[in-house]
Amino acid sequence: MRILFIGDVVGDRGVQMIQTYLPKLKRDLKPQATIVNGENSTPVGRGISRKIYKQLLESGADVVTMGNHTWDNKEIYEFIDDTTKLIRPANYPGKDVPGRSWTKLKVNQATLAVINLQGRVFLPPLDDPFAVADKLVTEIRKETPVIFxxxxxxxxxxxxxxxxxxxxxVSAVVGTHTHVQTSDGQIIDHQTAFMTDAGMTGPAAGILGMQPASVIQRFLDQRPARYVVETSEPGIMSGCVIDVNDETGHATKIKPVLIDDAHPYDL
Structure with missing residues (x-):
């Protein structure tokens, strides 16, 4: 099974990059499953809307994952319970958390499970992701060994x-949130694919997708600043493609995906 994963989609420019390049990547890389992190995809860079969620699916995403901005656009409460293709971090605390924390899809004769988790270091103190992962993975492996x-x-x-x-x-653990693609893609002990961060998809000219001025000002004076999503060219699209053995669930290959001015799309 080949899995294509695209890192944090940021703002309108990120959605545009998905619409432009995801169909081409799917045509040329031929993944059987495509996963996109959409937690920054609204024009203000926080949360997701129903319209954008549909646009990501129409462009080729099979599953959309989220993160610490899951609930920032309140519209999500209107549709997150109605879909199996949008998942939020599994370790949100409390009972009756809206939405799903993992999902599965049939890929030929195999089943792929996709789990979303959020870390706790320098982020809100959610439930222990290690304990939540333990429980989820144990249950899911009764059905399939292919877990992203x-x-x-x-x-x-x-x-x-x-x-x-x-x-x-699990077959793969790929990090999101920090918006900078790392060069450490690897298969740990010939079993689990890993990349510290897949990177972001959106405006390349800003700072992590935001307009530079307010970010720099905060470094200068250490006072709160309102970050605004960068909207100008150029764009960047980051992620990775992973090959997995359907029977064992072990990854066999991981390769970064990077499209920007320095790395034009040339497949």
Missing amino acids: VDFHGEVTSEKRAIALYLKGR
């Missing part, structure tokens, strides 16, 4: 730790 985890976290150590903790029990 989008781990939405701030620090590299936590992302690496969860990958090593789940080694051999």
